Amino acid sequence: MIFEQIATGGCQSYLVGCADSCSAVLIDPEISQVDRYIALAARDGLRIHYVIDTHTHADHFSATRAIAQALKVPVVMHRDSPAPFADLRLQDADLLRVGNLRVQALHTPGHTADSMCLLLDDRIFTGDTLLIGGTGRTDLPSGDPSALYDSLFNGILKLDPALRVYPAHDYKQRGFTTIAQELASNPRLQHSDRLDFIQMMEQLDLNAPTHLTEALRTNMSGGKSVAQLLAEAASKTPFVSLSELRARTLAGSADLVVLDVRERDAFDAAHIPGAVNLPRGQLELRVNDVLPDPTRRIVTLCQFGKVSTLAAATLRELGFLRTSALDGGMTAWQEAGYPLEQTG
Known part of the structure; x- marks a missing residue:
């Protein structure tokens, strides 16, 4: 496996490729890094076959559509995504074949209704469902703390504890964690009772993302940002x-x-x-x-x-x-x- 983790501030993107077939998938790309993604793929001898958003982002501008148009490849999202430009819509347990690699979609609503995680061999790309030391917020459009509880405690937290967790955001540049580490130390996961977890999520009182309206508008519609x-x-x-x-x-x-x-x-x-x-x-x-x-x-x-x-x-x-x-x-x-x- 060829693996590149690309940070843009706190946003994390992932280029994952099959060395045997030189095919790759790009996960959660950010608009300011389009040239970098294409250059990294070329450097590693990879051809990007799919660009995937794990959910409708509200805190940065997705590059999926721009890259898909440049490379003539499909934009992949969950079937519940509101984005009209999504070419390939995955359901729970669907697989993408990327050379010898198999990327499995797991529907994990809660942060957004269209959130999904991507399971690949020894790692899972969790989007904003599970973060390092946190979870995705549930107070933005289509967020649901009850659904997030199920996605976590009845879903991905029951997977192999050794799985490496690669989230869509990591503001402290820690790289990755594991499910076992998060179960042991993530403060939000210590609220394992459903009602306790929901109450905790509803009382977080977080500031809205800086570009909330513009990011949602562009990521949901395929429109353009001012930048x-x-x-x-x-x-x-x-x-x-x-x-x-x-x-x-x-x-x-x-x-x-x-x-x-x-x-x-x-x-x-x-x-x-x-x-x-x-x-x-x-x-x-x-x-x-x-x-x-x-x-x-x-x-x-x-x-x-x-x-x-x-x-x-x-x-x-x-x-x-x-x-x-x-x-x-x-x-x-x-x-x-x-x-x-x-x-x-």
Whole structure:
């Protein structure tokens, strides 16, 4: 078995391959690591055949769909997953054949209704059902402490105590644990009475994940996160440095349009001398009036450099092919001590 554990902060992903067939499965991938997963598979001589999410994640952005599209492989989830892009939906005890490896799905609802664990030889990938020193929370959409109790005490905790446990999250970078170790030391598993366990889970009072709404939206629908939109816009947009724009404005380049896409009140308060204002929300509706010459060089800017990147990408799609975005924003311009002017 070829095995790679990839950490992204506290998130854990797993690339597992069969050395004989060079086939592999990727478990719980995170969107910022797409290139890394593909590079690791190539380094190990593996071809990824399946990308699997153990459940609908609420605390990070899944890369299953992006990788599946890039590699032309199926997205695998439990049959109760709400994700419309899941290509292969597993039921309890279903097997995936990955070369000589057999990956068995165990339906373990509780953290979410579609949670499943993946049993493979001497190890089990537990998603958020069983963590190292903890369990998945049950206070998020489709969580159920009673179902989690059954999944744990009447399910995976009855498996071989020597099984290695690899969860989807490990914030202390401990790597793995075993079922025996968790039974002995996991504080939540000491509440072995059903009612006691349910009461304990209902009184945890945990903070909501930072990106809860956005993560659920994207992971359930296959939509894009704001970070993905920004990354895609940046990948097809050239940038201009602060110093270069400063030099060009000083030179009074007649071919240059500095387009400030902030709202009017922010523009009026302070802007780059000679800049033209067109708020991002009005861009598509007013662009032909404000920018009548599509052959001129355009540099977009905003307060921090994010909205202007989206605006530049949009302008290039609209045919303004000489559009770039400022590498930075008005905050960086001001911090550099470059000149400003006000309206009125």
